[in-house]
């Protein structure tokens with residue numbers, strides 16, 4: 001007989017399979033949520049992908065549950081946008097799907113373990129919202145961080161920046177060129193950065209380092 005834990009695992013895996021079907025990563029399309037990511041990760045996600053570990057899938061699912069709760073019960077009356085596509089004119093496009101739009105303002109929800117250490121918005125999240133603003137031709141957005149342990153929240157206003165948009169396009173263009181020219185993406189820093197320790201490609205990038 002299946003234990004409760006088995007049932008949770010099954011639920012999380014099925015949700016992940018469902019999500020993968022809707023979020024197939026294409027070589028000529030990048031997602032707004034990838035803005036600011038390690039370029040090697042963006043590359044590997046398309047050329048030689050591996051599955052997320054179960055622990056990460058559980059965290060993703062927790063985030064989805066918080067998102068659904070906020071969108072259905074707290075921030076009501078907003079517009080739930082479909083995918084928007086930014087055509088960069090460089091052979092690739094960027095997919096943008098904001099969480100909510102209210103009064104011409106994009107709202108991006110981010111669940112996190114705790115908001116106590118958040119004093120400024122994460123740079124990657126700012127890039128992500130900036131792409132939404134570009135896609136929709138809007139000027140203002142907001143990032144709301146919500147603690148998934150006690151539902152405390154913090155919010156930050158974001159204003160559109162063309163310079164930041166160009167920076168993100170340039171980052172994606174670099175990865176796109178590596179994929180297009182079939183260049184094995186070999187650039188790995190000699191030592192892992194803090195993000196590497198939670199990255200699913202850690203062993204691929206640093207095979208000789210057995211411990212994190």
Ligand code: SF4
Pocket residue numbers: 038039040041044188189192193195196197199200201202203205
């Ligand atoms: S382990 Fe580090 S270098 Fe390798 S893909 Fe992940 S973040 Fe990038």
